[in-house]
Amino acid sequence: MNSEVLPGFTVGQILEAFWTTIQLTVFSAVGALILGTVLAAMRLAPVPMLNWIGTTYVNIVRNTPLTLIILFCSFGLAQTLGITLVDFQSATSIEDSNFRLAVLGFTVYTAAFVCETVRSGVNTIPLGQAEAARSLGLSFGQNLRVVLLPQAFRAVVAPLGSVLIALTKNTTIASAIGVAEAALLMKEMIENTAALITVGAIFAGGFILLTLPTGLFFGWLGKRLAVAQ
Amino acid sequence: MPSFPLRVAGAVALAIALPFAVSACGGGGGGDENSIVIGTKFDQPGLGLKNPDGKMSGFDVDVATYVAKELGYTPEQIEWKESPSGQRETLIQNDQVKMIAATYSITDARKEKVAFAGPYLVTGQSLLVKADNTDITGAESLQNNKKLCSVSGSTPAQRIKDKYPGVQLQQYDTYSACIEALKNGAVDAVTTDEVILAGYAAQTPNTFKIVGKPFSEENYGIGLKKDDTELCTKVTDALKKMESDGAWKEAWDKNLGPAGLAAPAPPTPAAC
Numbered sequence: 001m002n003s004e005v006l007p008g009f010t011v012g013q014i015l016e017a018f019w020t021t022i023q024l025t026v027f028s029a030v031g032a033l034i035l036g037t038v039l040a041a042m043r044l045a046p047v048p049m050l051n052w053i054g055t056t057y058v059n060i061v062r063n064t065p066l067t068l069i070i071l072f073c074s075f076g077l078a079q080t081l082g083i084t085l086v087d088f089q090s091a092t093s094i095e096d097s098n099f100r101l102a103v104l105g106f107t108v109y110t111a112a113f114v115c116e117t118v119r120s121g122v123n124t125i126p127l128g129q130a131e132a133a134r135s136l137g138l139s140f141g142q143n144l145r146v147v148l149l150p151q152a153f154r155a156v157v158a159p160l161g162s163v164l165i166a167l168t169k170n171t172t173i174a175s176a177i178g179v180a181e182a183a184l185l186m187k188e189m190i191e192n193t194a195a196l197i198t199v200g201a202i203f204a205g206g207f208i209l210l211t212l213p214t215g216l217f218f219g220w221l222g223k224r225l226a227v228a229q
Numbered sequence: 230m231p232s233f234p235l236r237v238a239g240a241v242a243l244a245i246a247l248p249f250a251v252s253a254c255g256g257g258g259g260g261d262e263n264s265i266v267i268g269t270k271f272d273q274p275g276l277g278l279k280n281p282d283g284k285m286s287g288f289d290v291d292v293a294t295y296v297a298k299e300l301g302y303t304p305e306q307i308e309w310k311e312s313p314s315g316q317r318e319t320l321i322q323n324d325q326v327k328m329i330a331a332t333y334s335i336t337d338a339r340k341e342k343v344a345f346a347g348p349y350l351v352t353g354q355s356l357l358v359k360a361d362n363t364d365i366t367g368a369e370s371l372q373n374n375k376k377l378c379s380v381s382g383s384t385p386a387q388r389i390k391d392k393y394p395g396v397q398l399q400q401y402d403t404y405s406a407c408i409e410a411l412k413n414g415a416v417d418a419v420t421t422d423e424v425i426l427a428g429y430a431a432q433t434p435n436t437f438k439i440v441g442k443p444f445s446e447e448n449y450g451i452g453l454k455k456d457d458t459e460l461c462t463k464v465t466d467a468l469k470k471m472e473s474d475g476a477w478k479e480a481w482d483k484n485l486g487p488a489g490l491a492a493p494a495p496p497t498p499a500a501c
Binding site: 007071074075078079080091092093094095098175176177178184185186187188189190191192193194195196 | 399
């Protein structure tokens with residue numbers, strides 16, 4: 001762990017930075033999955049107002065650059081509105097605040113993509129099933145919970161994997177507001193060693209190690225869970 | 230007309246692709262006979278700044294212009310190329326620029342990749358606070374959970390983390406973001422090389438002040454291709470001339486004077 005990769009930088013430091021990347025990814029992925037599913041339900045609901053809210057959210061958020069969303073979390077939410085998500089007096093307030101704001105930003109952004117993915121999954125289910133469920137007396141909520149979403153998720157496991165991979169790589173943007181993840185350590189290493197290609201290769205390799213198995217796992221899971229129709 | 234959208238798409242694609250094709254011809258190389266490509270920062274007020282009208286200004290720009298003049302190029306023959314910190318070595322190694330004057334600290338790690346002429350400016354890490362701040366008086370007052378801001382991954386940011394563990398560090402991608410955070414009161418001070426801070430302080434006089442003595446030493450040099458001793462000697466001579474004929478002090482007073490920093494004695498450039 002203490003062996004130096006390049007002068008002044010140890011393997012441990014790199015692993016620590018990637019651990020932050022993983023944490024950012026996991027927390028944001030869980031948040032985005034929940035928010036995205038709620039949004040998908042809104043877009044499918046038989047209530048025009050909810051449809052409108054869901055559609056507007058997706059169209060605004062997925063068309064806004066992620067850097068802008070992350071910077072807004074830091075400057076707009078934390079500095080201007082005072083929503084720092086942390087106790088201002090704590091000794092690690094800046095670090096914690098940045099991390100939580102970044103998770104919030106990634107959640108909000110990725111949820112738009114999760115919503116569209118889940119909705120496309122629902123569209124793979126023959127319309128007759130939803131109609132049959134309604135005629136049996138299931139409410140919209142029951143219909144969604146019992147009939148539609150379980151099948152929809154199984155259909156979109158692989159595309160959700162793609163969204164997760166994109167999220168993993170997107171977390172590098174958190175260095176813009178100072179979250180100590182992989183991209184920030186990369187900047188430090190380039191600044192100190194001026195070895196652009198070596199450092200670039202280390203971090204590209206690190207991300208491939210994270211994302212390639214993710215993709216393979218979700219591909220396998222998708223096949224396993226696929227609904228025969 | 231089914232082919233209409235396709236034609237429109239084709240036109241759009243062409244409109245996007247053409248400028249790339251043109252710039253691909255114009256962008257490469259370290260300049261032809263009649264021009265010289267110099268790398269500098271485009272976003273550093275007081276040092277290297279591209280103004281809205283397209284003109285360049287700042288201390289680094291003035292130094293580079295003077296050196297170019299000594300090499301036989303008029304200011305019109307200089308082609309400025311933006312050189313962000315992380316790309317400076319690559320730009321020189323790939324011959325995309327002839328030289329770089331961009332708050333470029335001379336360090337051993339960088340010397341392995343490129344050569345340096347200079348130093349033409351000696352500065353050090355310092356602190357910028359709001360004009361009405363009385364808490365922070367210098368590096369020794371950095372205790373008790375003070376909040377500092379610097380650029381992600383930069384040397385000043387790393388120094389704060391290593392040497393002042395009692396301080397909380399906010400890192401942003403740009404100094405402008407740090408200045409904004411300082412204005413908003415989200416951080417107590419911005420820290421980096423004194424001349425960079427001076428550039429920002431000079432932008433909005435009486436809003437900020439630089440406090441304390443610099444607590445590190447940075448030597449700014451002009452980055453050149455490794456082993457180009459001939460060019461290095463010429464640039465060093467130009468720097469020496471600039472310092473002795475008063476142009477150096479003039480450039481300082483013009484660009485950094487408004488921040489209230491008196492011009493120091495210019496450093497002696499090292500031999501190549």
